[in-house]
Amino acid sequence: MANRSETAHGHRPDPGLDAIMSERRRLTDLAYRLLGSLADAEDVVQETYVRWYGMDRPQRDAIESPGAWLTTVASRICLNLLGSARARRERYVGEWIPEPLPERREWTDGVAADPADRITLDESVDMAFLVVLESMTPAERVAFILHDVFRYAFAEVAEIVGRTPAACRQLASSARRRIRDAQAPAGPTTAQAGIVREFKQAWAAKDVGALVGLLDPDATVIADGGGLVGALRRPITGRERVAHAYLNVARLAPDLTILERTVNGRPGLVAQQDGVTVTVFAFRISGDRITHIWAVRNPEKLRPWTEE
Template sequence: MSSQPEPDPGLSAVMSERRQLINVTYRLLGSLAEAEDAVQETYARWYAMTPEQRDAIASPGAWLTTVASRICLDLLGSARVRRESYVGEWIPEPVPEPAEWPGGAAADPADRITLDESVSMAFLVVLESMTPAERVALILHDVFRYSFAEVAEITGRTAAACRQLASSARRRIRDSQAAPAPVARRAGVVRELKRAWEAGDIATLIGLLDPAVTLTADGGGLVSAALEPIEGAEQVASYLARLAELAELAGAGRTYLERTVNGQPGLVAQMDGVTVTVFAFEVAGDKISHIWAVRNPGKLRPWTAGQGAG
């Protein structure tokens, strides 16, 4: 009888870091697909070392986070170039509430994103305006509570420089985001918009939108979507009404589902049971100030698993 190989006692400890790594890399990159690739590359580098080299690392978790963050720094630099040539507007990839992943796509808790204000669409969009170093300093220090000395080691800068980067990043957040409404109020406003949209009630739609509301759509050049942001309550309401009209003309059964999008109340549009658009909202006071509509099929993967062909 052949003996079974001895299990690696450190394997479970190292793999248990996966969820933390996914949470860090998603916030740094704004893309679940890119985050998964970065984590895979991190583990590849870990196992490329000899057992003796791995044994010499006092804190595997800290090593993995450091390597993953450096990989993200490199990716953010190249992502900026790629997104400049992106067809239309680029919006971070939306993620659902873990319990709402269709088809068991996120059955493994290690692949789930912990949802809080640091993954709201409004927050992630502001992160896109930051330099890679600002983004890394803010996320690691303010969200994951790494000391500036630790952030300095990861970024190759001094602790003082990292403190300055985080401070600059915080100013960007303060300058671009209104104070959010309570979650229950946000959910109520989104629900009212859903009802008005389904009823074709343009007047009510306009009343729910801030006069300076902006709608940004991301189709990635693969499906029809507004290539430029749409501004103004009347213009946005007309665009939403037009979407409903086009679906009706196509003879497709279009439904809107209330879902959690990046930890916030959102909507999911389905055509004949298949998710085609995910809507995220920013609500200030009792008005919707920003709508993000993600239509790029590549970014809807977590929402469409198990739904069949779109």
């Protein structure tokens, strides 16, 4: 008896469908790290599958490694998007911050993360890491992510980027230096969680002295409002200025509920009003002081947080 797929389409189903679709999570992982946007990453993965199924069956069967083919196509789409992203972000209202990722649990409850989550959370999605990636050229970013994060050989990277293996090795080396120069060593997650929790408590108590004590002298707040009226357009630097800025937020929005959440694999905070997420805060902590706070308010970037 013919199955439904054969009857509807007049041919037997693709026996490799499960194997092809099992690549989706890895492709999404890759595209998010390359683009810093979950929405764009999902679009890239969709376009990659459109191109795969746009070929006829004999063409697909002739591909020796479908996973490698999908990775190559997705990476090249990302490379093209990165080339045009700079121009788009020059027109962006205010600062642009990578889209923050939630985890399906609070970092205080000790429950294991759901293995079905779309993005694998590790140090390569840390917000500080992604911000450094934004400073790289598209070729640097692709070469570094493919080789250092996804462990592709430089010969394979060269085919994707369109340069020699030696040139790709240089690109990855340059990217590595940027990461090394920009990132301070991260402490244990439990220690970071404690500092973020103290920040939350001091903020709730409107204790300016406690806030100042938790901040590095050169602490910086960068906010991405996506053009929202009243959103912070420029960074705030200096712990006293940062502390008073958060006291102003507490004064102007007394109905905010601040929750401890994992943001891009690190302890962070989420602000909600009437149960709706309005801001996600990611932190960079060096030693026992907060050096950077990234506050994402752009509603388009908070979509995954409203779907939890």
